[in-house]
Amino acid sequence: MERYSVQRAMIEFKNVHKWFGDLHVLKDINLEVAQAEVMVVCGPSGSGKSTLIRSINRLEPIQKGELVVDAMKVHDPKTNMTKLRAEIGFVFQQFNLYPHMTALQNVTLAPMKVRKIARKEADDMGRYSLEKVGLGDKLHQYPAQLSGGQQQRVAIARGLCMRPKIMLFDEPTSALDPEMINEVLEVMRNLAREGMTMIVVTHEMGFAREVSHRVAFMDFGELTEIAPPGEFFSHPKSERTKLFLSKILTH
């Protein structure tokens, strides 16, 4: 509550539920993420982590409860999602770049079409975003000409080019070869330092320990444990968390 009084809650889940048919994938989620907070979500596969962050920009609609993001009600069907989605950058596990467009075209499409920014200004912003992720020399390369790590950095730049308030990462390094993971994490570390509000679904526990403010553990659709990284890793409360950490940290 102390944190809440000082900092505005950027993302707020209140008793959120979601079902896929009979499958109850989000069970009574309650979560607040403050502005400039970095939260890492981990947990076994199929536990609902992806669904949790995909619900934030309504890639997955929720069926019950309240979800308020940047003072906009995501649970309300009347909310203008275009406006909200412009404020949220989303990075996918599989990069999902547009293969028929160059890196620069990939990052400038949404600013021009959604934010209605003129091409020249959008190109300047695009160049800046790509430089920021260390790809200032790859502006005119197509995704197929880039390595996995470079593609994922273009995807991050694509999110940043919209000047978002929130960045969401859905297992951003899981599809990468080991030697490319660090270049992507480095970009994310820089973002966190600059005060971006971030939720990161990842199994990179080193990143969680070093960068995040809080770590959440998700299991069978429930957020079972949320704690600052020091506490989370040294004194996990539940047996499930302990078991999960023992499996993941030995690797």
Added chain:
Amino acid sequence: MLETFNFRVIFEYLPLFGSCFLATLWLSAAGLVGALVIGTLACSMRIGRHKLIAIVAAAYIESIRSTPLLVQLFFFYFGLPSLGIRLSEAATGILALALNSGAYLAEIIRAGIQSISHGQVEAAVASGLSYIQRMRHIILPQAIGVTLPPMLGQAIVLVKDSALLSLISLPELTRAGQIMTSERFMPAEGFLTSAVFYLLIYYMLKWMTAWSQKRLIYMQA
């Protein structure tokens, strides 16, 4: 051999070949336009949400692709009148070509749309692009780029298949060769001339495809 090849007779018959060339052109063009409409419709029916409509479209596509065009043509030409439906020869020919190629085009279009990964569409949704913007900037440029070469292939097949329309006595290119053969008994000259005109159409289609692909690249820029 060339001494017996009679170029003079070819020139004599050139007006006939000219008008038959135009007939092949317009019959094929009409068939192709019809096939595009039918193919697009059948494809959207097949990938649509409605189960029954999807089954109807699948049945159409399957039955056309599994039976010879000649059988389909004869069914429309001889079968339909016996059921009380009378169409002109040209209409029958165009109908057969359009229904036949439509089934193949439906599958080509479906492959084109399905070749675009769902992830890209999701990324576009996440960045706030509307349905129309996604179609215009992400899906269609890639789908058209992917489908143009197989569509050209199908268009060429359609032009060649139009030769079958000579069997329902439509005066088109193959028929012109037959006429010349029966009047002067010069099958080599007659059918070779037909073949040259088919080749001409092939190059026209190829050129049109190259031109439209270039335009497509400009569109994306």
